[in-house]
Amino acid sequence: MNASRKLLLAASALLAITACSGDTHASKKRDAPSSPLGFELAFAGAGAATADDYAAVPEARADASPMIDLTPEQLAARLAAGNIRLIDVRTDAEVAEGVIPGAEHIPLDRFDPARLGPPDGRDVVLYCRSGKRSAMAGAKLAEATGAPVEHLAGGILAWEEAGRSLEQP
Known part of the structure; x- marks a missing residue:
């Protein structure tokens, strides 16, 4: 500390x-x-961190919240730029209804940070239906890696509300 x-x-x-x-x-x-x-x-700085907070002060990652909230717009920009590993932690039935393009499916009940393999240079970004399960998976991943984890705040519901498209798996 x-x-x-x-x-x-x-x-x-x-x-x-x-x-x-x-x-x-x-x-x-x-x-x-x-x-x-x-x-x-x-206590002004005790709230949830955002991706912009970490961009401004990279050394803040070690002492801050384990979760970094991304907006649908930020996620879309990151997807367009490449270099992220997008993981959908929803159930099989939910995924059958559509996924964010480029997402990999690992349901929360089978999510194990050790099974993600060694880092491949891409940043992991998680999402679920509303953001709750991706926060749970992110907490596991942050504990395993010691680094904050990014997730889509509001989940796929926020993605769709922002007018973003889904694809069929």
Whole structure:
């Protein structure tokens, strides 16, 4: 863990303790609970990472969220540029209804990061119906590789909603 991350965690803990130490007498009336000044800033960067976050700061990959959300537009651009291994983790029945062009099918119940083989230079991108199962598969893959994993946020539903086409397997 780098020094700035340790400092952020220590500051967050101190701010949380400070927030809990206020006067709790019933005679004081408040409209809403308040946090100490700067509390929001301490947690401002704690949200989900996006692909743009990692493009701007490549060394951030090691300390950040294991999942990187891609929009349908970002995925389409990555597919057009090549050099990605797109994996569909939906069921056989779902895949029979259509897949994103170029996708490889490995259902979540058979998804094993060790069976993906050695890295071949392509980035792995996962997707499912809505993004939940690809996040589960991505967490397994991130744990195995120690690196964040990209997935299609909103899954194939978001892909179709964005007007992108499917192909029959």
